[in-house]
Amino acid sequence: xxxxxxxxxxxxxxxxxxxxxxxxxxxxxxxxxxxxxxxxxxxxxxxxxxxxxxxxxxxxxxxxxxxxxxxxxxxxxxxxxxxxxxxxxxxxxxxxxxxxxxxxxxxxxxxxxxxxxxxxxxxxxxxxxxxxxxxxxxxxxxxxxxxxxxxxxxxxxxxxxxxxxxxxxxxxxxxxxxxxxxxxxxxxxxxxxxxxxxxxxxxxxxxxxxxxxxxxxxxxxxxxxxxxxxxxxxxxxxxxxxxxxxxxxxxxxxxxxxxxxxxxxxxxxxxxxxxxxxxxxxxxxxxxxxxxxxxxxxxxxxxxxxxxxxxxxxxxxxxxxxxxxxxxxxxxxxxxxxxxxxxxxxxxxxxxxxxxxxxxxxxxxxxxxxxxxxxxxxxxxxxxxxxxxxxxxxxxxxxxxxxxxxxxxxxxxxxxxxxxxxxxxxxxxxxxxxxxxxxxxxxxxxxxxxxxxxxxxxxxxxxxxxxxxxxxxxxxxxxxxxxxxxxxxxxxx
Amino acid sequence: xxxxxxxxxxxxxxxxxxxxxxxxxxxxxxxxxxxxxxxxxxxxxxxxxxxxxxxxxxxxxxxxxxxxxxxxxxxxxxxxxxxxxxxxxxxxxxxxxxxxxxxxxxxxxxxxxxxxxxxxxxxxxxxxxxxxxxxxxxxxxxxxxxxxxxxxxxxxxxxxxxxxxxxxxxxxxxxxxxxxxxxxxxxxxxxxxxxxxxxxxxxxxxxxxxxxxxxxxxxxxxxxxxxxxxxxxxxxxxxxxxxxxxxxxxxxxxxxxxxxxxxxxxxxxxxxxxxxxxxxxxxxxxxxxxxxxxxxxxxxxxxxxxxxxxxxxxxxxxxxxxxxxxxxxxxxxxxxxxxxxxxxxxxxxxxxxxxxxxxxxxxxxxxxxxxxxxxxxxxxxxxxxxxxxxxxxxxxxxxxxxxxxxxxxxxxxxxxxxxxxxxxxxxxxxxxxxxxxxxxxxxxxxxxxxxxxxxxxxxxxxxxxxxxxxxxxxxxxxxxxxxxxxxxxxxxx
Numbered sequence: 014x015x016x017x018x019x020x021x022x023x024x025x026x027x028x029x030x031x032x033x034x035x036x037x038x039x040x041x042x043x044x045x046x047x048x049x050x051x052x053x054x055x056x057x058x059x060x061x062x063x064x065x066x067x068x069x070x071x072x073x074x075x076x077x078x079x080x081x082x083x084x085x086x087x088x089x090x091x092x093x094x095x096x097x098x099x100x101x102x103x104x105x106x107x108x109x110x111x112x113x114x115x116x117x118x119x120x121x122x123x124x125x126x127x128x129x130x131x132x133x134x135x136x137x138x139x140x141x142x143x144x145x146x147x148x149x150x151x152x153x154x155x156x157x158x159x160x161x162x163x164x165x166x167x168x169x170x171x172x173x174x175x176x177x178x179x180x181x182x183x184x185x186x187x188x189x190x191x192x193x194x195x196x197x198x199x200x201x202x203x204x205x206x207x208x209x210x211x212x213x214x215x216x217x218x219x220x221x222x223x224x225x226x227x228x229x230x231x232x233x234x235x236x237x238x239x240x241x242x243x244x245x246x247x248x249x250x251x252x253x254x255x256x257x258x259x260x261x262x263x264x265x266x267x268x269x270x271x272x273x274x275x276x277x278x279x280x281x282x283x284x285x286x287x288x289x290x291x292x293x294x295x296x297x298x299x300x301x302x303x304x305x306x307x308x309x310x311x312x313x314x315x316x317x318x319x320x321x322x323x324x325x326x327x328x329x330x331x332x333x334x335x336x337x338x339x340x341x342x343x344x345x346x347x348x349x350x351x352x353x354x355x356x357x358x359x360x361x362x363x364x365x366x367x368x369x370x371x372x373x374x375x376x377x378x379x380x381x382x383x384x385x386x387x388x389x390x391x392x393x394x395x396x397x398x399x400x401x402x403x404x405x406x407x408x409x410x411x412x413x414x415x416x417x418x419x420x421x422x423x424x425x426x427x428x429x430x431x432x433x434x435x436x437x438x439x440x441x442x443x444x445x446x447x448x449x450x451x452x453x454x455x456x457x458x459x460x461x462x463x464x465x466x467x468x469x470x471x472x473x474x475x476x477x478x479x480x481x482x483x484x485x486x487x488x489x490x491x492x493x494x495x496x497x498x499x500x501x502x503x504x505x506x
Numbered sequence: 507x508x509x510x511x512x513x514x515x516x517x518x519x520x521x522x523x524x525x526x527x528x529x530x531x532x533x534x535x536x537x538x539x540x541x542x543x544x545x546x547x548x549x550x551x552x553x554x555x556x557x558x559x560x561x562x563x564x565x566x567x568x569x570x571x572x573x574x575x576x577x578x579x580x581x582x583x584x585x586x587x588x589x590x591x592x593x594x595x596x597x598x599x600x601x602x603x604x605x606x607x608x609x610x611x612x613x614x615x616x617x618x619x620x621x622x623x624x625x626x627x628x629x630x631x632x633x634x635x636x637x638x639x640x641x642x643x644x645x646x647x648x649x650x651x652x653x654x655x656x657x658x659x660x661x662x663x664x665x666x667x668x669x670x671x672x673x674x675x676x677x678x679x680x681x682x683x684x685x686x687x688x689x690x691x692x693x694x695x696x697x698x699x700x701x702x703x704x705x706x707x708x709x710x711x712x713x714x715x716x717x718x719x720x721x722x723x724x725x726x727x728x729x730x731x732x733x734x735x736x737x738x739x740x741x742x743x744x745x746x747x748x749x750x751x752x753x754x755x756x757x758x759x760x761x762x763x764x765x766x767x768x769x770x771x772x773x774x775x776x777x778x779x780x781x782x783x784x785x786x787x788x789x790x791x792x793x794x795x796x797x798x799x800x801x802x803x804x805x806x807x808x809x810x811x812x813x814x815x816x817x818x819x820x821x822x823x824x825x826x827x828x829x830x831x832x833x834x835x836x837x838x839x840x841x842x843x844x845x846x847x848x849x850x851x852x853x854x855x856x857x858x859x860x861x862x863x864x865x866x867x868x869x870x871x872x873x874x875x876x877x878x879x880x881x882x883x884x885x886x887x888x889x890x891x892x893x894x895x896x897x898x899x900x901x902x903x904x905x906x907x908x909x910x911x912x913x914x915x916x917x918x919x920x921x922x923x924x925x926x927x928x929x930x931x932x933x934x935x936x937x938x939x940x941x942x943x944x945x946x947x948x949x950x951x952x953x954x955x956x957x958x959x960x961x962x963x964x965x966x967x968x969x970x971x972x973x974x975x976x977x978x979x980x981x982x983x984x985x986x987x988x989x990x991x992x993x994x995x996x997x998x999x
């Protein structure tokens with residue numbers, strides 16, 4: 014059976030097809046037999062595990078513990094918080110029965126009508142309601158606060174148009190749910206976790222993000238304030254990469270969660286929630302990859318270095334393997350994940366293309382001539398550049414090269430974002446500039462009405478009000494009403 | 507508000523109530539608002555995370571990768587494998603609709619009848635069917651084999667009688683699903699993973715287990731052979747702690763998964779699946795704990811050492827804290843997890859009881875007199891023994907004490923099991939002995955009929971045919987028919 018090179022559609026030809034090709038051909042994920050649900054394949058899951066491990070570490074360093082709450086939410090719980098139900102109840106999987114029975118025709122099984130639930134259960138689209146119904150029992154006094162809990166879980170939102178990682182009916186995520194004695198402490202928590210997300214995105218995903226606040230219109234259903242990190246993809250569209258919500262006392266009131274404060278008075282508890290999901294995989298792929306395949310930042314690459322031997326016969330392979338074994342050992346002892354691919358049913362050229370497709374940051378190739386010369390060919394995925402280097406001392410070079418690649422990928426994404434971010438001052442300019450993609454910083458009058466008109470006419474939304482925006486008096490580009498500073502617009506995923 | 511000591515029902519008085527009290531009062535888990543679904547609280551989840559981390563490491567060391575498959579299974583998939591549907595389709599959560607809408611009366615939400623699914627979706631009770639429908643696309647040639655995949659996930663089985671950790675409608679588990687080119691290789695995988703489970707149970711949970719084969723009657727629905735590890739609880743009941751299934755070609759045939767072998771012939775793929783779940787938490791608790799609370803083996807304890815300062819005023823606390831800080835640092839650098847509990851709203855006696863309840867293996871107490879004498883009080887949870895030791899060099903002592911505690915807990919469980927395991931040779935003796943609990947090794951004629959009669963008359967089941975049983979000719983204690991060796995009976999969870 015011939016082994017064929019896997020070709021990608023070029024991103025210039027069809028960005029959307031390029032993305033899908035890449036996800037499937039690099040063995041990250043694929044669609045399943047269940048509408049809108051994906052299968053995350055081992056290579057894709059290995060990247061997600063690296064994200065999880067780092068985020069989990071950062072959550073624990075900031076004082077959080079993990080816990081687990083039920084998959085199912087009683088239908089009535091969703092309606093307890095008025096805004097929340099508007100936002101989430103519309104698209105969800107509903108469990109109505111708890112038993113199947115053999116079909117009367119003897120073929121297959123059918124739902125047993127006798128096993129109908131008294132109250133339907135909703136597969137969690139997010140867990141505020143079930144968690145706050147639980148916190149009611151955990152919180153009596155200020156001494157029980159704060160509660161700093163996170164959950165790693167699957168959630169289901171019945172999306173009509175799905176795309177691998179970016180928008181799927183079921184996805185994996187973490188959701189932090191914290192309870193506090195004061196407004197200030199809850200607000201501090203919400204911004205702290207926003208900073209954790211931004212730090213993770215920039216230092217691990219090599220993804221520069223804008224930290225900001227959502228407009229009222231784009232706020233999480235049930236929140237008083239939604240903070241977000243927004244990233245720019247290579248096609249000029251923005252992607253919301255994480256959100257952190259200040260929920261005020263909304264859920265405490267909906268589930269009657271009060272505590273006795275230090276002055277011995279009953280008060281409602283203050284809340285936050287915050288989450289990132291497998292959507293980050295989509296952001297990672299779209300921010301850095303190219304027409305040869307994935308480009309992975311070394312800190313999230315399951316394989317950081319692949320070594321491909323070049324040989325004509327078993328004897329040469331053995332010689333290469335002998336020479337490279339101590340290098341592999343030393344790299345591993347330095348914490349580098351290394352794969353030595355000596356599989357004999359694929360040619361080196363096929364392997365080169367495959368590991369480029371999979372985004373392995375560094376490739377070493379070593380053949381008979383290198384053995385004689387004491388050299389090795391070093392290829393870096395981000396720049397697609399190779400050079401011949403002395404094998405002696407290569408381990409330290411690789412460790413610093415991995416750092417350099419991490420920095421370079423970040424810088425490239427940072428420079429790209431800078432190149433597509435600009436101020437616009439008139440709505441005419443906005444309408445023509447938005448066609449080119451990127452972030453447009455413009456004055457807006459702060460009303461939902463204007464925001465919705467802009468969205469309807471240009472498909473652009475307010476991605477956020479940047480936390481670090483400069484105070485700058487101006488006038489709304491649409492209505493001419495006064496504005497205190499620019500907000501960021503873009504078309505988005 | 508007075509802080510009260512949490513009292514447990516004694517295990518002698520009511521074992522079942524003791525267990526439930528312990529789970530709830532040690533903050534491990536609690537029942538949720540959703541029937542049969544539990545909330546795993548941070549302290550309980552921290553133990554589960556330790557189990558997960560170790561198991562995951564062992565799975566990876568044996569060549570497995572993690573992946574993720576959909577939560578939902580199309581109803582028709584369950585019926586593809588005839589035995590499987592009989593075993594699993596009866597008790598499951600069925601999703602029939604994908605949307606809610608506002609109730610006509612304006613109160614709450616109601617299921618939108620227009621949003622009925624064409625085919626109902628089942629919340630996975632186990633994932634063989636959805637996974638083998640996926641493997642069909644992954645496997646063409648012998649070069650694609652083996653596939654060694656594991657998934658960490660939640661599953662739902664609609665149990666009517668539930669108990670925290672032991673039997674819940676939703677539970678967390680891992681399920682390995684592997685695909686092989688030959689029967690021998692699949693069988694080798696199934697026994698390899700059984701050994702991994704036994705190794706984990708014995709070395710980390712300090713839980714001796716019997717490795718064995720299930721009788722046909724107790725086999726997993728769809729398996730040709732089910733291997734299991736069986737543990738003995740302190741009330742004399744057995745608990746199945748993990749299973750590993752040789753599935754033959756059943757699922758490959760059900761989902762038409764064939765591969766081209768080395769001789770260029772089409773063949774069905776061979777399969778295994780294997781899993782352990784949060785049920786292990788129940789086993790851990792019931793195997794070792796006592797009337798003072800949890801007894802945790804150090805290797806799974808979230809807090810291995812707690813340090814409680816004894817002081818009269820802030821000055822004394824500061825002196826104790828200064829003295830103990832370098833000890834904490836050194837213990838941590840030795841890989842020991844330490845908590846220094848200087849909270850000032852609880853008395854030392856309350857703290858002592860609380861950490862005993864939570865099963866912290868070692869407690870250090872340090873007061874003013876100790877500062878003068880250069881001593882520390884060391885308490886070990888497993889034996890409830892304390893002694894005064896020199897503080898100097900205490901770190902190395904603690905490291906070896908943790909090992910000793912781990913070994914002692916195992917030995918205690920091992921000795922207990924030995925004391926309740928015995929041969930019985932007549933059915934009369936069996937019927938009277940089974941009332942005392944424990945494992946009964948007896949001759950059985952190998953028929954399901956006899957097995958079911960014994961179960962109906964004594965509530966005992968065949969836990970397993972031990973892998974290491976001696977060949978011993980005998981006669982079935984019930985029918986007098988010939989038998990080749992003893993099998994293990996017990997009442998069980």
